[in-house]
Structures are given as C-alpha cells and as structure tokens.
Amino acid sequence: MNPELPPNTMQPVLVPPEDADTLHPEAGDLFKDNPIDRRCLRELSGKSIINVADLSRSEIIELCKLAAVLEKIEIAPYHPLDGKVAVTAFFEASTRTRLSFESSMLRLDGKIISIADGKLTGVAKGESLYDIGEMFNAYCDLVIMRHTDTDAVDQLRQTLRVPLINAGNGSGEHPTQALADWYALLKWRPELSSTKPSKDNEKLELGILGTPGSMRAVKSFLLMSLYFSQHIKRVTVISEMADPFGADVIDHLKAAHIDYEVTNDIQEILPQLDIVYMNSIAFLGDSYKTLDTRYKLDSESALKESAVVLHPLARQDELDKSLDRTSHNLYFSQAHGAVFVRQALLMSVFNRLDRLPGQVPTIG
C-alpha cells in the first residue's frame, strides 16, 4: 500500500478470476436498438485521421456503435477489406499499437506490409519522408504511421496520396487511442452519447495523471472529451508541472466552457473523481519521463466506489495489479475494445460498410 495515499474506505467490487470477462462491459442498450448511420460514417471514406479534430462527435458515436457490433458478430466470413493493403510504418517502435492495428486489418481480411522498427531499417537512413510518401502511394492503400517527430505527419503528406492514420506523432496526437478510450467510456455509461446535457449533480469529474501538453495520448483523450462536455463537470490535471495542459488545450477547454484545474495534491482530489486517466510516459525530447512515485494507484487508493481508471497500456508500476480485479478497472476494456474501434475506423475509411452482414441494423 502506498503510504502517501489515504486508506480506501470504499471497497471496490472484487471480480473473481473466472468472471474476468465481466471486466469488459458489453455495449449498452443505446447501441443495441440503434441502427448504425452509414451516411455519417461514409464521410470518413478516403479520409486521413491525423488529429481528434478530423472526427466529428457523430462520427465518434457511430464508430463506437459499429465497434460494438463488430465485437459481437463474426465479421471474418464477409471479408470486408479483401484486396486492401495497409502499411504499418512504425518509425518509432510500438509493438502493442502495431499489433492492435494489424489484428484489426487482418480480422477484416485486409493485408499488412510492415516497417516494425524504422530505426533498424534501410528506410529512414537518410531517406526523406517526402520520398517514403511517394513509395507508399505505390505500395499500399492506407498508411498507419507512428513517428518520434511531431511534424513527420506533415512531411509524409507532402507526397502521400492515400489516406493516413496517425498512430502517434511525437508530442502531437494519437486519435485512435482516444477512440479506444471513449469506446470504453461509452460502453461503461451509454448515456454519455446523448446530446442532452447531464443534470449538474450527475456530471462527471475527470482527473488526469499526466501532462496533456507533452503526452499525445493524454492530449487526444482530452480533446475528444470536449465533444462530451455536456456531461463533464470539471477536468483536473494532477501534476507538478507549471503548465501541464499546454496553451492550445487550454484554449479548447475555455471554448467548451469546461472548468479545469491543476493540483499536485492527489490525496485531496482522488475521492472526488469519476474517471481517472493515467499515462506512464511523457515525451521530453527523445527521452521518457515516468510519473512521480507518489502518483501511483493501487486497490488501497482512495477511489470513489463507482470510479473507473483508464490507462493506455503498457504500464510500469504506476498502476498496480491489485486494481485489475476490481470494478475500477476499465483499462482492460479499453485495451480490448481498441481492436474493434480500429476495425470500425478501417471499414469506414475504406468505405466497405456495405460488407456488413444483412442482420446488422443500419440506416443511410
């Protein structure tokens, strides 16, 4: 137990090992009898997804609805991406994210060519992204790129004429991680998809252990959260940095009329939070910065009974395994759902929604 945190008097629900699957909540009623709006998703056909701003709120909701369908049915027999080739171009290695995308493509019968680690290959030894973009035009129908440099996306797009999905660019964004985050939250609380504002006493307190200004996953999560501002009371960043939000994120928070706050007192804020978003890794130049050891969570942490924890794994010791078998654990659902929400995005970008089996209710 972490001595710096108050004891957790509100015991979380413990999930026995044999019920591990209950840690992945199913899509709620909202998704069940709500046909997927294909007209809305067709707007994504052929589109590059670089930042959260490349997706509208409706598109996010429809992608999550489609993901919930894909999580239930067996899509493989319909071969929706038959004949389509994507390159996973990971100039910054990330096995977890790469495999998530590759699994998504392959389960839809798409094909993958891969640069698993750009640092190790001939490409990028002096070869410009400008030239690599031209090469990708010839080799594939979609590029999924991760890169250590924030402006790598712009460099590649000088020549790229096929769609690009940004899988993380330096201290920029990671929009499909945010999709996975919100897919988990919408499965947890389907009512968050409603355009009708929550009552004030039902609005959610969002807490972030991390720095949106320099962590792309945190930044994209926060920017996507703005689409759901009618359900959010306040955003608190728990950090010791002077300006953890970053100037542009602050502007967006103001424009969305969301209260925000910075604190370094985790003990005070933790019992108030409904959603805790953690991230272990910050980009500071080429190196990583881990969270202060005081900012760790375990099953003894003073979490509200109904609170959920999100974490775009992999984790170090900032998120203790003792939380895994508690009802606070939404991070396994988040990881699990990522494959399906990426499938939904791929089917939309490739405009292959017509390959959904007939029994899936759709409009448009």
Next chain:
Amino acid sequence: MNPELPPNTMQPVLVPPEDADTLHPEAGDLFKDNPIDRRCLRELSGKSIINVADLSRSEIIELCKLAAVLEKIEIAPYHPLDGKVAVTAFFEASTRTRLSFESSMLRLDGKIISIADGKLTGVAKGESLYDIGEMFNAYCDLVIMRHTDTDAVDQLRQTLRVPLINAGNGSGEHPTQALADWYALLKWRPELSSTKPSKDNEKLELGILGTPGSMRAVKSFLLMSLYFSQHIKRVTVISEMADPFGADVIDHLKAAHIDYEVTNDIQEILPQLDIVYMNSIAFLGDSYKTLDTRYKLDSESALKESAVVLHPLARQDELDKSLDRTSHNLYFSQAHGAVFVRQALLMSVFNRLDRLPGQVPTIG
C-alpha cells in the same frame, strides 16, 4: 574424417542429388488405409500445448496421420483457418521455428501477427507477461510463444484466455519439435505406432548426443519417446556431464520401465544404435554450450547401416554435410514434416477438422 571415431565399415546407401525427395519418406501403409479419428483430435480443441504431457499417445498418432494427409493433398482451397489470427511471440528469436509456424498458419489461410524478436521491441521492456497475456486476449485467437525463461509460460497464462502453443521455453520443453521428430520416425517405421510391443530383438536402441536435463528439444523428444516404450530397448545418453538426464526425466524413464545408460564412449555405443538424436545447443543460463568436438557425426562415423540420425536444425559442424546424401539422413524429413505436423495441430486446436476435403477418410 574424425580421427577419434572408428572407420565406418558399413557403407550407407548414397542418394543421388536428383533423388533428393526420397530423403523424405512418404507415410507408410498404416496411414494410408487408416481413417483419421476426428473424435480423438477434437479433444485438442481450444487446448494449450505446453508440454509433451499435454498430448496423449493417441493424439500424437492421429496428428501424424493428419500431417501425412496434409502433406499429400492441397489444403489451401478449403481455407481451414479462415478468420483466425495467431501471434508468433518470439521473445527469444528463432527464425527457423517462427517461419515454420507461420508457414503452417498461412497455408491453412490463417493470419499472423508477429513479434519476431522480443529483445528488439517495446514489448517486454519492463512490460510484464501478465499484461502481455491480457493484450493477446484482445489481439488474437492463439499464441505461439518462445521465451528464454522457463517460467514465461506460467507468467503469460496468469491472464491468457486463448490457447497457447509453447515453441520452446528456456530449459523447459518444445513439444511441437518432438511431434516433428516422431512424425519423421513414424514415417520411417510405421509399425512404431502399434500398441503391440515389438519382439525383443526388434526393439530399438536410442542414442542421444545431448543433455535432456538442460536441452528442451532433447527433453521433449525423450518424454514423447516414452509413449513408444514398447518398441524401445534402451536409451543411452552420450555425454560427459554427471547427470545429463535430469532428475524428473529419470523418474519418467523408470516409470516406463525403459533401460537407460550414460556413456562418454561414443566409439563403443555408436555401432549399436538404431536412432541417433543430436542437438548442438544447450542452455546454460543465458549462454549456449556446443557439443564436444569428439561427438561429431559424418559419413565415416561407425553408424549401423540401417541407423537414422535426427537433428532439430540449425546445425553447426557437429553434423557433417557428408551425411546429407546418405540413408542415415532423417533430419531433412524431420525439418520438412514439421510444417505439416504443426498444420495438423493448428487444425485440431482451432477445431476446424470439418474443413478437411470430403475424400479424406475420417471417423468420429
């Protein structure tokens, strides 16, 4: 010629280059008119294969019979693993074994995501197998793992809920290599599949150049050999180590009533052996130990005319190329058959035996 070995007075049959395929004996009569018992193989559906003990003698025989069928027919048009995704997670790199499994999956129209070298990737830099197991649950339908640590299998299975095939764990086991070994032996001598004991003068002398106690491939081979003890006269390990067998293997040999012996005199024992099993590599902590130079085989070695040599390649110079074009060479058959016996296992674990073409005789 190795000066420490007596001259080989019994000349092996030389195979001319144009008949190289005869080095891969076909499945014998036993397999030909013997329908595959699908009920038996369905016991493997969804099952993890960690150790030889996870397979019964009947299952081994049926897998070899199925492999013999898959070696003859063209299975691709039946797409037996359509829609199934396996991860080849090679935290210890082994291109040969990885490609063998990947070829097996792909020829059955399964899909592969891959960690080709765990040491080089983000995964496993501080990320626990406990978390990696949870990730694999979301990404694939089967895990094929190799790892330098013997207990990596147990660590992964804390969270893993899809089947796991152990492709080598530290000094533990490598059960599918043993399947490939015995598939080659059963093609060589189909009568070994009989439950009826061999006559005493027809029982086989098994010799092992290697240490079952510390070499996983040798250990798994020896453990699988116990299922065929009614045809084995004696097991001799040729080694200079004090206890090359390892305590638990000795217990199994005793329980199976098989004579066993240790010798360091290769000159004396070699002319008596029917099967010579070699292995060039021993795990000693993180380093490798090669065989003593005296324990090398070439075409001048004093092998019995009818003797066969097995070796789970790759080889160094302990197994000389001069043996390749002799009838002693069963190691090419062993390597060749590995792809098919792994196909048989994959079809069984994925419970897709119903995708076999109609002309394949089956029961159950």
Next chain:
Amino acid sequence: MNPELPPNTMQPVLVPPEDADTLHPEAGDLFKDNPIDRRCLRELSGKSIINVADLSRSEIIELCKLAAVLEKIEIAPYHPLDGKVAVTAFFEASTRTRLSFESSMLRLDGKIISIADGKLTGVAKGESLYDIGEMFNAYCDLVIMRHTDTDAVDQLRQTLRVPLINAGNGSGEHPTQALADWYALLKWRPELSSTKPSKDNEKLELGILGTPGSMRAVKSFLLMSLYFSQHIKRVTVISEMADPFGADVIDHLKAAHIDYEVTNDIQEILPQLDIVYMNSIAFLGDSYKTLDTRYKLDSESALKESAVVLHPLARQDELDKSLDRTSHNLYFSQAHGAVFVRQALLMSVFNRLDRLPGQVPTIG
C-alpha cells in the same frame, strides 16, 4: 543550383501538384490493343530469375504488357496466388524492395513469411545457405532473396528446389529492378518494344551516372538495355573510374554492336542524353560509395527538354527534389510500376495466368 553545371536554357515542363499522377504515364497504344501472349509467359513457370539473361526480350515485353493490365484492373477479387507462400529473405536489409515484393504478393492474395533483416536473426548466425535452402523447400513455394554476397545465390541453390527470384546479390544483378526500369521506359516510349530498328536520328542516347561493373542495379539495367539495342545510339558512362563498365559488360556491348564511351565531363555530355540513369550507391566490399558531388542533377541541370531521368530510389542528394515536378521525372513512374511488373512476374512464375479476368485480351 550546382555551379559546376552549365545553366539549363531548355526549361522542362512543370507539373502542378494536383496533376502529380501525370508523372506516371499510362501504358501506350501498343499495350492497349495488343493481347498478352500467355504461351510466352508460361515459359517462366517454375523458373528462377537470377540474372537478366534468365529473361528473353519477348518475355520482358509480355511482362510489361501484363503489368500495364494489372495497373488498370482490380485483380484482387480473382485471388490469383491463393494458397501460395513466398519468403522474402533479406539477408541484406532493404525495406523498399522488400515491401515492393510483399505488396505485389499480397495484392495477388499470396502469403508472405519474412526475414526482414538477416543480420538480426538466428538464421545466418553460422547457419549455411545450404541448410537454409533445404528449410525453404519445406516452408514456401518461392524464395525472394537479397544478400550482400554475390555468390549467395549459388550457395542457396545447392539445395533449393523451389524457384528463386534474385532481389539483389552483392555486386551481381538485380533483374526485377531492370524490369521496373524498362517498364517505365516502355510506358514512356511504347515504340521501343518494336523489333524494327529506329531511324538513326531517332535512336536514343543513354547516359549512366554510376558504375555498371560494381553496381548491380546499373549492371542489370544495362544488360536489359541490350535487348533494345536497335533503338540505342550510344551508351555513355559518366565516371572517374578507370573501367566503370567491367569486362563482361563490355563484351556484351560489343556483341550487341552498341557504341559506348566513358567520360568524366558531365557538362559536355548531359545536353545530348535522352535517358539519364542514376544510382547513388556502389558496393565496394562491404561499404558504400556515393557519387561525386559534381555529378548531381537538379532542375537547373542542362538536360535536353525531352530527356527523362531514371533512379532506383532511395536517393540521397544526388537527385534534387526540384526535378520531381518536371517532365524529366520518370523515377516516380519507375518506382510506381515496380509493384505491377513484379506482380506480372509472380503470376508467370506461379503459372497462374489462367486467373486473369476474362475481359483481358490474351492469346496462347
């Protein structure tokens, strides 16, 4: 602008960014109403392609015609390489070439197993190509190999019994790169496919910045050019080396009655050339040699207005980006077409021309 070159008084046609696709000329009239000779291409069935000499002039023309078809139609729904497995064995890493071949295989529904970087894998650590060849026999239907050693091809073929496509062997050859080069040239000037000699004043001046004697791509390009000698006036190598051609290439040039010349005065020769072939990289033992800085091209270089530049990318600064949006740029077409001409070759080697859709005009 390069001060050592005379100013370019003949302005090239500038291509606006929105018309980037016009940089990839379409197949001309010759290909359009000219049925593909399948009987000719069936000669390639099961054949290894090691050197340019393994292809006849007719086969090259027919492969380019087939490539032009594959560039236009959607071949994926016909799954021409269904069930076929190729290994991309890149013992010398080359992401660009590997991905080009993998994209070609996958677009035809073939499967890929891969050694992305031989230096990093267990294979080749002391394992002989002789043994690797035997392994490939079991694992795949085709080997696509790149290797730093020129004789690696011969070593592998000691045991290999499936076809081999040479993707570059030391200072040897790179025949599929030459196919991509000539596919681009035949799209640019379809009349080059005619067996009727060009008029003397219409014959082409070919200039090479590089050393055919030590650069495999340049060598293969030059050797393939000999098949089109009736349209070539002269070959000039711009180099400071004493014998940049190499003895055997000279012999071939003499036999084809082609004039050839060596110069180190790029200023004098450049305005006369119709085709400029560049290559940035020369093998000198294990190291690379880049071109002299004087031998760089940019949009100010004194190129003939109608001249085209070829370059088997990746490039360093010897080929300036300012040429990209000019009509001199044939290197993007060259890179783009490589995927399709490799598809044509794969369909021929695998003898799957019967999978072409019915509307494609064929004979034989």
